[in-house]
Amino acid sequence: MRGHTLNIIFALTGLALIWSAHAGLLDNYVLTVLMFMGINVIFASSLNLVNGYMGEFSCGHAGFMCVGAYVGSLLSMALFTNSKLFGDALLPPELALPLFPLVLVAAGFAAAAFGLLVALPSFHTRDDYLAIITIAANYIIISIIENIDAIGGPRGLFGMKKTINAMGDFINAPWMFIWVVLITFVSVMILYRLVTSTCGKGIPAVCQNEVAAEIMGVNTNKVKIMAFMVSSGLAGVAGALYAHVYGYVNAQAFNILKSTEGLVMVYLGGMGSLSGVVIAAIAFTLLVEGLRFVIPFVNDLTHSLGLLPAGFEISQVWKWVIIPMILILLMQFRPEGLLGNRELTHVFPGLKKWITFK
């Protein structure tokens, strides 16, 4: 029973959220924020597998999210919706509900395949040089997609939301929200189970001493492939969810800025700490959303106090001053992140009753 307590708490929280969404207790804005929170959790915790556990510096994680977003959207449009791009739906819309997870899985596999773009060079390259390769991979992916005019090119892609609407026509429920809650839970579970198994501990072993790992029988190349593919695959799933939440994808939404957001969340939470990064992803989403209200408030306040000249407005752009500033302060005063490479159970030993990370 002991090992399942946390799962039960998560399941109950998820159910409570879904129920309140269904009952209309949460307005659309809150729902959207919660969904982006879930997507950020998947995005950041999957990046943490490479940047935290394996100690490589991947800065092109959004590229894989982009692959997942497009593959997921195209599949769901072709299969379940009548679109200009693909013509009539290949399958009856009732099947959208049971088959949607398969669309997400396919998006994940496609992104994982692109993960090889980074995984294969990583056999012979490390550190800064590999980091440059990850940036290159990010740009390669975006450029490829932007130059395929059939799927919208730089204009982006619309129409995947109809799949979600079809589910709603079939059984009335907040399906998008349900999927995000479910997949977030499953993704974190996959990562947790992987990093706590002896199989997955090959990943920190490669990070901490690659020579020793290879000599003690760890197939380091296989471990690298595993880490990069799981990481990029989950990013792809996050991307497919993102596309369906927005109802629109554009390759430029997944450029290096988006990758940087992932890095901020990982470094905020602490590299190699699954619980830390999940908390950081939630906190980061709240922070970004919170600034949406705080900035106008500060703007009005300073103007009413006469501290700022009439022509000067504090706009939302200041968000991109404040967030990097937080990163600078973090690196100055707590470079290891909120939890360092420890888990929540080390900080609050009382939690060990409920969950173990070893």
Add this chain to the structure above:
Amino acid sequence: MPLLELENVSQRFGGLKALTDFSIALEDRELVGLIGPNGAGKTTVFNLVSGFYTPSEGRITFGGRPTRGLKPHQVTALGMARTFQNIRLWNDLSVLDNIRLAHHFRLGYGMVDAVFRTGRYGRAEQKIEREAREILETMELAEFAAEQPKNLPYGVQRRVELARALSTKPRLLLLDEPAAGLNSSDVDGLIRLIRWIYDEFKICIWMIEHQMKVVMSLCQRLMVIDFGITIARGTPREIQSNPDVIRAYLGDGAL
């Protein structure tokens, strides 16, 4: 058939010839030493044997199988383990995890089993955990199971590294300067430990060592190399009085 055989192995790094025409045959259940002054090419021999380098010339066979083209982890899977001159443990993982990871090449389950926590995963992990705890018990390391190696004294770290190497269930154990950095009372303990491992695990041990006390009291036969060239081989007693060896270590004036 010898357990490990090196035939006329040479290794060049660019213009530098680190090892020239090195040959040796090790049988099961032997305790052999490899000595030589600093920079003589001893660790190069171990790196060649464990698959880190591919020899420029010559042939290495382990258990009757040529090892050319095998990666180090594949050589380990054939039954060879080693320790390092400067300890190489995974410092942020627990001692228990360090030992567990020595089972990585024969996990008996895959990533999918780990994610779905299948029965196969459960059985394999249980077996790994049991064997890891056993070896920690026999090596008197059980009390450190949850510690991180970086927080342990040097001598204990050496023992952990030995325990980790033994966990791969090797037929041949390579020890690269096991006594380096140990004080004299630790060295006595190490000599007893290596002898005990040799008797208990019934394996072949090949060691590089500088400290004569260790080599003389443990090894049945010795090889001496200098500048990559084999200058002597024989029993410890023969080696001690060999003029070439004395010259290599102490210079011409010593004779």
